[in-house]
Amino acid sequence: MRVYALPLLTALMFAGPALAADVRIENAWARPTVPGQQVAGAFMDITAAHDLELVAGATPAAAAVELHFMRMDGERMEMRELESIRLPAGETVSLEPGGLHAMLIGLKAPLGAGDSVPMTLTVRDGAGKRSTIGITLTVPAPRD
Ligand SMILES: [Cu+2]
Structure with missing residues (x-):
């Protein structure tokens, strides 16, 4: 199946630009905010x-x-900052x-329902190569 070998090889050779792809x-999506709120969570698969x-x-x-x-520890909400989030091959995080x-x-x-928020994500591979991905967060109507 030589016909499939060439695209694969090409993908490996150009691993840099291909990272984001x-x-x-x-x-x-991002959570809508109430007046005065300075932070909002953003979520995605x-x-x-x-x-x-x-x-x-x-x-x-x-x-x-x-x-x-973040997680709930009984009544207490625990939230901490992470340096990175692992994205194992083929797994949806x-x-x-x-x-x-x-x-x-x-x-x-403020973020209101119907807004579109541009965002970039930076990913890094095992060799330390970084790549940036552009995405758009939608802002839905408030939900729990
Ligand atoms: Cu948070």
């Missing part, structure tokens, strides 16, 4: 074709983006309320 982002790490995010809508993990998420910090304007 090897990441599938689905269901990307990420599937990488090979082992990568999500190491950073950025958006013109906020001063900074942090990668967070869900950033979702109550778990892993990206946190938009220092919002420049």
Whole structure:
């Protein structure tokens, strides 16, 4: 099946630019905010074709983006910042309320239902090569 070998080889040779193409982002959304709220969680399903790490995010809508993990410890909510989020090959990693998420910090304007928020994600492969992926967060009507 030599016909399939060439595209694969090409993909390996151009691993840099191909990094971003090897990441599938689905269901990307951010939580709408109430007046005065400076932060908002952003959520999505990420599937990488090979082992990568999500190491950073950025958006013109906020001063900074942090990668967070939260969980409930009884009544107490525990949230901490992560340096990276592992994206094992072929596994869908869900950033979702109550778990892993990206946190938009220092919002420049409230996020309202129907807004579209551009965002970039930076991934890093095992060799340290970084690649940036552009996505759009939709903002749905408020939900729990
Ligand atoms: Cu958070």
